[in-house]
Amino acid sequence: MLNFQNPFAFFLLLLIPILFILRRLKIFNRISFPAVLSDWNGQHFTWRGKSQKFLSILAKILLGIGFSLVVTAFADPAISSQEKVFSTLGTDIVFVLDTSPSMAAKDVDGNSRLEATLRSIYSLARAHDGCRLGIVALGSSAAVIVPPTIDSESFNSSLGRISVGSMGDGSAIGDGLSTAVCHLASSSAPKKCIILFTDGENNAGEIHPETAAKLAANNGITLYVVGIGSKGTVPIEYTDPATGKQYSGYLNSNFNPASLKKIAEIANGRYFEAQTLSELSERLNTVSKQEQVAQNYTYKTVNKLYYQKFLFIALILFSASWFIKRILLKELICFRHKKILFARSGFLLFAYIMLILANMGLTWGTYLVPVQKSGTAVSMVFDISNSMMAKDCPMNTTRLKAAGTYAKKLLSNMSGVPVSVVLAKGDGIPAIPLTEDTAQIESLLDALSPNLMTVPGTRLGKGILKAKETFPSKYSAAGRIWVFTDGEETDGELVPSLSECLKSGIPVTIIGFGTEKGIEITTGDGKTKVNSALRSQEIENAISEATSKFNLYKNRSDLSYINSNEKGSAAKLLSQLRRSDSDNLITSYESKPVQRYKLFITLSLLSFILSYIVTEINFSKFIKKSLPAEFLALIVTLSGCGSDTVKIFDGTYSYHKKDYRHSISCFIDVSENALSMENQQTLDFALYDLGTVYAMIGENPVAIEQFAKISEEAPSNVRYAAFYNAGVLSYKAGNYEDAQKYFRKALETNSAKIEAKINFELSAKQAEEASKKNENESIQAQAHESNIPDLEKAVFKHIKENDQKQWKNSESQPSEISTEDY
DSSP, X not given: OEEESOGGGGGGGGHHHHHHHHHHTTSBOOOOOOOOHHHHTTOOOOOSOHHHHHHHHHHHHHHHHHHHHHHHHHTOEEEEEEXXXXXXXXXXXXXXXXXXXXXXXXXXXXXXXXXXXXXXHHHHHHHOTTSEEEEEEESSSEEEEEEEESOHHHHHHHHHTOOTTTTOSSOOHHHHHHHHHHHHTTOOOSOEEEEEEESSOOOSSSSOHHHHHHHHHHXXXXXXXXXXXXXXXXXXXXXXXXXXXXXXXXXXEOOOTHHHHHHHHHTTOOEEEESSHHHHHHHHHHHHHHTOOOOOEEEEEEXXXXXXXXXXXXXXXXXXXXXXXXXXXXXXXXXXXXXXXXXXXXXXXXXXXXXXXXXXXXEEEEEEEEEEEESEEEEEEEEOSGGGGOXXXXXXXXXXXXXXXXXXXXXXXXXXXXXXXXXXXXXXXXXXXXEOOHHHHHHHHTTOOGGGOOOOSOOHHHHHHHHHHTSOTTBOXXXXXXXXXXXOOSSOOHHHHHHHHHHTTXXXXXXXXXXXXXXXXXXXXXXXXXXXXXXXXXXHHHHHHHHHTTTTOTTGGGEEEEETTSTTHHHHHHHTOOOOOTTOEEEEEEEEEEEOHHHHHHHHHHHHHHHHHHHHBOTTTSXXXXXXXXXXXXHHHHHTOOHHHHHHHHHHHHHHTTOHHHHHHHHHHHHHXXXXXXXXXXXXXXHHHHHHHHHHTTOHHHHHHHHHTOOTTSOHHHHHHHHHHHHHHHHHTTOHHHHHHHHHXXXXXXXXXHHHHHHHHHHHHHHHHHHHHHHHHHHHHHHTOOOOOHHHHHHHHHHHHHHHHHHHHTOOOOSOOOTTOO
């Protein structure tokens, strides 16, 4: 729906009737030419037909409509849409897809079984954008295609690359399920499930499906099995991806569902059969409803501006009006003795040029927008260029091996922090999307090699920019980038990429590997020898240069360098992390370009208005007395109105418009200014308003925190409302002891409030019952503690070895070698 972000601009339309009123009162005089008989050569004056009169009126109408459109553009028309930003985890779902040749049978509404499966998964993914989704493909073997991730783009692109026969001939169902279990085991999601799509029985692999099902049950993972396709003779057609040979014919489809039902029951799930697209969609909807969990999320308002469309039409109308007046009616010729008309033309020309500049959408300068983030996500960028193969790290290991080992130790202390991995060489590629699947990440770290990419050179900047793209906009974790490198680069793009991260409020830490003495290595051509060293000074210079461009930023310290050999370097990195708890929000700052179209529209409107004031005002009619004292007093009062007051009004107005993000930004600015100016009263009101907005968007812990900051000197009604609201929010969150404490404070502030008395008693009762329940759960938890079975360890070890083989198999020889490849 179209709305206007600056609706007060429409008051400017009152200038049109005001102009006519001023002309009526003779305060304004329309430009006229005093005609005499000599100008007519003794002839009686007549219009040259009605067409000229019509054109004169039309030009004025076009001018009026054009002015109205400019005012509409100044009112900032936009279509607002709401996007969900999730602050808590949903369900983790891993789809295990059978890609054996039989899945090419075309018996699902004219589609192959695999095509129908992929289409249904696409639909489910669109409907559940708060879930983390992963894919495991199985054939004669099994492999993770994409780990459980919130990155829907990565998931969809990976899903589209799956084809029949890509994993060989066979159905290693046990291997596929155990692979999915291994990559879900480290997840912190409230619910985890596997959905297996198959049309046959287990006939390959090394792990029995029932063993995999038991592992799933032990790890709290529910298994759903979908038997897809019909029984009997069905047509089949597919191309073998290994040989390129096409096969077509008929398949005798006859699988026994008993074994599939059994493994689903072992893992507390269900077995379904689907022979049509509608049945398949229905089965998936049933699973999604059973596995659905409540998630906390806020709505981010996205505005699509439309001012340019209005300005474009206005420019056309102004051009048409000018053409009629100056070319068709030859106005300047008729009024050649009126120099004042040239003055108006000058003002109008300036206004026209300003509108053109406004329509161009010019921007310069930046401003910071505070953004609330929940927890932290990390993107690890690994420099895998040939220089990282230099053996100058402890224990005579290569820099790349040391980086992998260092990152694995970090991962072991990052439970619950989602991580993505980007490989940087002559380009940057996202190898693993944002995930908590440490098993997948560790398998890549063990297989790091320059042969994973064929592009020569070192472009750290490309890797950093790719890492920046791995943080999905719909999840509220604050992104942070760690770069593992020796600082050697061949393109000089490090500084611009660091600047881009600063603009987006994404901190970057570069971790150096190697020694500064240097060591001789061989370049990509296999012959040329060069000296390679840890370029600490170059890295620090790049950070300093990028930071100096934004020296007014509040987050200047977000670019840093750490030497991996420095004592306590890993502890410094881990200290940057914020756990993704709901009560630990982070305020980061994003840089936004300053749009200048309003400035140009303002100048255009001002010039347009002056074109009438300067050329038509009747000074003899105008009152020459000084302005009334009351009017001057009003101007002084308005000019002295503090920016904090204006921002509070702006924040309140945005709150009622449900633009909560902008409202929070206003109240945060007011509270910071009031704190620096030691204006306690303004601070108290800003904190209360801020808490109210946070409560509205569901960020209850942060709302309580704002209410708790309100001072004892605040007005009693503000203090009471703050304590009462904090009590209500604590009660909803199940923190009954805190609720009891806040309701008590509310009663101490105003003991006459009956609702506070009732809620205080309810909180006390609930706190007592919760205490007894926690004691019972603690006893039960201690009774069920056990170590991971040896079988599970053996299976997971086997899966991780297979993952490493997959990464090793993806290595290729460089297609281009040069002396610059190091």
